[in-house]
Amino acid sequence: MADVAREAGVSVATAGRALGNYGRVRADLRARVQAAADRLGYSPNAVARSMRSGGTRSIGFVGADISNPYFATAMRGLCDVAREQGYEPILANSDDRLEVERAAVNVLLDKQVEGIVVAPTSVTDVAHLKRAQELGVPIVLLDRPIGTLDADSVVIDNEAAAYEAVSHLLELGHRRVGLLACVDPEESPELVARGGTGRLAVLGAARPSIDRIRGYLAAVDDHRATSSAELIQYTPLSDTAQAQRHAETLLKLEQPPTAVFATDNVTTQGLFMAARRCGLAIPGDLSLVGFDDLDWTTLVDPPLTVVAQSPLAMGRAAAERLFERIKGDDRPAERLVLPTELIVRSSTAGHGQGA
Structure with a gap:
């Protein structure tokens, strides 16, 4: 503002009134101030202006x-x-x-x-x-x-969404259903055996990744399917390449899963790429359910079953x-x-x- 006032040959107060459209300023001075502001590339400070306007x-x-x-x-x-x-x-x-x-x-x-x-x-x-x-x-x-x-x-409702997705696979007759989960490496969930049953539970504060693991485990339990830590792979957030590597580890088990649920769009893409790299036919060798209904999920062959959110x-x-x-x-x-x-x-x- 001081630079504009100096360029226009007026006081800072006059320049402020002219550019802020408040108070009385002669038309010729207003025009002179505006011309100076244009030459200098002046733009008003929104935060300072907010002190007058209240927001x-x-x-x-x-x-x-x-x-x-x-x-x-x-x-x-x-x-x-x-x-x-x-x-x-x-x-x-x-x-x-x-x-x-x-x-x-x-x-x-x-x-x-x-x-x-x-x-x-x-x-x-x-x-x-x-x-x-x-x-x-x-x-x-x-x-x-x-x-x-x-x-x-x-x-x-992340837990309910995962439960529905995994139940779909189990109701199709799959008993070894894998999980590829995207988690923060600093907050990796802890899998523990529940009582003497050998069934798994997950510990950790509620967040989407943890809740989707809970939904997976609940569906596996309710359908009395295989509950095994080796069927669960974690991959760091937003890293498709690592998701693919972890998916390949899952698919190359001695007894690999016949179906896998991927918990977000990153792991879904990584899982699909891993299946292709391993030469697996979808759904002949591997049934796949992903998360998020992105455009690419309908453009690949076959189109993917997904949990859609908006x-x-x-x-x-x-x-x-x-x-x-x-x-x-x-x-x-x-x-x-x-x-x-x-x-x-x-x-x-x-x-x-x-x-």
Whole structure:
């Protein structure tokens, strides 16, 4: 502003009134100030302006991995709602690393966003999110609820979705059903034997990956199918190459599974590539159920059976809830559970019945 005033030959106060459209300024001076601003490439500071207006009309979104189609699509839903409300979204990618998420939230707070939607990396270390709430910035959680944080969340029933997918395979006659799960290497779940039965249980705080493992184990138990740790492989988050390697380990067991459930779009792709690399026919040698109904799942041969969710609807719902909070809604925090659907295609068949 001082540079513009100097260039126009007016006081800083006059330049401020001219560019801020407040107070009285002669038309010729207003034109001179605007011309100087144009020459210097001046743009107003949104945060400073918000100190007068009472809000930046911006919200933040911290996604775990915005190169992942799930988060990219959810981000689109959030951006659509933000712009419908006359707000601009500020987007950050945490890379599923807690220290990056903390830094992103701090930057958003510095920019005085009016609310934040976040897909949290940790379900236990949430001090930075509580601090945002203490500063009066509402938080809405996407995909991953946090029991220790009093905040709205938009999720799916991950355990029920996995249970339905695995039950589909078991009802087709498969008894050795494998699981390829995408998990944070720093929060790897612990498999334990339950009592003297040899049946498996999983320990760990509730989050989508853990809940999908729970759904898998519950379905295997209810159908009295093989419950074995060797049928479960973990792969790091958002790494298709590692997902493929872990899938190959599963498929090359001495007694390999006849069907596998992959818990997200990364593991689904890795599993499909591993089956092809191992020369397995789908569904003749291996039935496959994946997660997320992405375009590629219908373009491959055979088209894949998948659990479908709507990240676009989830992103929109999270943003809509955030704006309700921004506008003063003070109801108790709510968990909004959106539906999933098992879409059966040609990648699954009865055991020994595939083409």
